[in-house]
Amino acid sequence: MKNVNYKLYLVTDRDVIGNRSFLECIEEALKGGVSILQLREKKISSLEFYDLALDAKKLTEKYDVPLIINDRVDIALAIDADGVHVGQEDLPVKVVRKIIGDAKILGVSVTNLEEAKRAIEDGADYLGVGAVFPTVTKKDANFTGIELLREIREKYSIPVVAIGGINEGNIEKLNGLCDGAAIISGILGQKDIKKAAEKINSKLIWIK
Amino acid sequence: MKNVNYKLYLVTDRDVIGNRSFLECIEEALKGGVSILQLREKKISSLEFYDLALDAKKLTEKYDVPLIINDRVDIALAIDADGVHVGQEDLPVKVVRKIIGDAKILGVSVTNLEEAKRAIEDGADYLGVGAVFPTVTKKDANFTGIELLREIREKYSIPVVAIGGINEGNIEKLNGLCDGAAIISGILGQKDIKKAAEKINSKLIWIK
Numbered sequence: 415m416k417n418v419n420y421k422l423y424l425v426t427d428r429d430v431i432g433n434r435s436f437l438e439c440i441e442e443a444l445k446g447g448v449s450i451l452q453l454r455e456k457k458i459s460s461l462e463f464y465d466l467a468l469d470a471k472k473l474t475e476k477y478d479v480p481l482i483i484n485d486r487v488d489i490a491l492a493i494d495a496d497g498v499h500v501g502q503e504d505l506p507v508k509v510v511r512k513i514i515g516d517a518k519i520l521g522v523s524v525t526n527l528e529e530a531k532r533a534i535e536d537g538a539d540y541l542g543v544g545a546v547f548p549t550v551t552k553k554d555a556n557f558t559g560i561e562l563l564r565e566i567r568e569k570y571s572i573p574v575v576a577i578g579g580i581n582e583g584n585i586e587k588l589n590g591l592c593d594g595a596a597i598i599s600g601i602l603g604q605k606d607i608k609k610a611a612e613k614i615n616s617k618l619i620w621i622k
Numbered sequence: 623m624k625n626v627n628y629k630l631y632l633v634t635d636r637d638v639i640g641n642r643s644f645l646e647c648i649e650e651a652l653k654g655g656v657s658i659l660q661l662r663e664k665k666i667s668s669l670e671f672y673d674l675a676l677d678a679k680k681l682t683e684k685y686d687v688p689l690i691i692n693d694r695v696d697i698a699l700a701i702d703a704d705g706v707h708v709g710q711e712d713l714p715v716k717v718v719r720k721i722i723g724d725a726k727i728l729g730v731s732v733t734n735l736e737e738a739k740r741a742i743e744d745g746a747d748y749l750g751v752g753a754v755f756p757t758v759t760k761k762d763a764n765f766t767g768i769e770l771l772r773e774i775r776e777k778y779s780i781p782v783v784a785i786g787g788i789n790e791g792n793i794e795k796l797n798g799l800c801d802g803a804a805i806i807s808g809i810l811g812q813k814d815i816k817k818a819a820e821k822i823n824s825k826l827i828w829i830k
C-alpha cells in the first residue's frame with residue numbers, strides 16, 4: 415500500500431489520552447477523518463506493543479487507513495503493519511529499508527536539510543518535519559519552524575508531513591507547505607476527539 | 623549456526639559493568655572462555671543498541687562464539703546476529719520464529735513446565751530456565767530453583783541454560799542438570815572478568 419493519504423496523520427501518545435480507553439480514542443479519531451495512524455509506544459513491553467498493534471490494525475483495516483509503527487521494526491513485521499517511522503535515534507534508514515522491503519511505507523523524522531537529503535537517499539517514502547510549532551508533547555523535539563518545510567519543498571518532491579504543536583489555531587500557517595499534518599494532543603488531548611479531528615481536517619484545504 | 627555450545631553463556635548488564643568500558647569487559651569475558659554472548663539492553667535508543675550490537679558482533683566473530691540479541695528482533699535482523707532470546711513479555715515465540723526464519727537461534731526464558739512446553743512447540747532452540755538461585759541482578763525474576771531444571775530434563779531433550787544467581791560458590795549444584803550456565807554479575811560484576819569466567823568455566827565439568 416504505497417498510495418498513501420498523509421493529510422491527517424495521527425500519532426498516538428498514551429500520556430495525552432490519560433485514563434480513557436486507548437482503542438476507543440483511536441476509533442473516535444478515525445471517525446473524525448484521520449487518514450493515517452502511527453503507533454508510538456516507548457514504555458511498554460514488546461508483548462504489550464504487539465497486542466496493542468494487533469488491536470490497532472483491526473481498526474485501521476476497518477477504516478481503510480495505513481498503520482505505521484514508530485521505531486520498532488520488529489513489531490511492524492510481527493503484525494504486518496503498512497509501514498515504519500524512524501527518527502534519527504532509531505535504526506538507520508538504509509538498514510530498515512533492507513529489513514522491511516520495498517512494499518512497506520518508510521517515514522523518517524528530520525530536523526534539517528542534511529537529514530532530509532540523507533533520508534531520501536537512503537530510501538524514505540515520506541519525511542516527518544518539525545517541530546514546526548512549539549510543542550509540549552515531545553519535550554526533546556527540535557524546533558525547526560515552518561521555514562524547513564519551505565526549504566524541503568523547494569529542493570525535493572518527497573511527501574512531507576509537518577509535526578509539532580499543530581492545532582486548529584495555527585494550522586492555516588502550513589497552507590501549501592506540506593502533504594499532511596501530524597497531530598498528537600491537538601486530537602487525542604481533546605475532550606471530543608472526533609470533533610477535534612473533523613475541525614482540523616476541514617482546515618487542511620490545500621490537501622486533497 | 624545451530625551447533626551451539628551453551629556452556630558458559632554471558633548475558634550483558636550495563637549496571638554491573640559500571641563505568642568500565644563495555645566492549646573491553648565483554649572481550650575479557652570472551653578471553654576467559656565465554657561460549658555464547660547475549661546482548662541485553664533495555665534503556666538505550668535503537669540506534670545505540672544497533673551500534674553496540676555491531677561492535678559486539680566484531681568481538682564474537684573474533685572469538686567465534688554466537689551473538690544473541692535479547693528481545694529486539696529488529697536489532698538482530700539489522701546486524702544479522704546469530705539469534706534472538708525472548709522472555710514471556712516479549713514477542714510471541716511463534717511470531718519471532720516466523721520473522722527470523724529457521725537458521726537463527728531462538729532462545730526462550732521459561733519459569734515453569736507449561737511455558738517450557740509451549741516454547742518448545744512454538745519453535746524454541748533452547749530454554750533459559752531460572753532464576754535457579756536467588757538473584758539481585760534481575761529484580762523481577764521469578765525464582766524457580768533447580769527443581770525445574772530436573773523436571774524439564776526428565777520430560778524434554780531441548781538444550782537448557784540455567785540462569786539466576788549462579789556463581790563460583792553454587793555452580794556445582796547444577797551438575798548434570800543443564801547444558802549451560804548463564805552468568806551476569808558472576809562474570810561482569812567481578813574485578814578480574816577473565817579470571818572469573820575461567821573459574822566458572824572450569825567448574826562446568828559435566829558440559830563438554
Ligand code: NI
Nearest residue numbers: 456485667668
Ligand atoms: Ni525504543
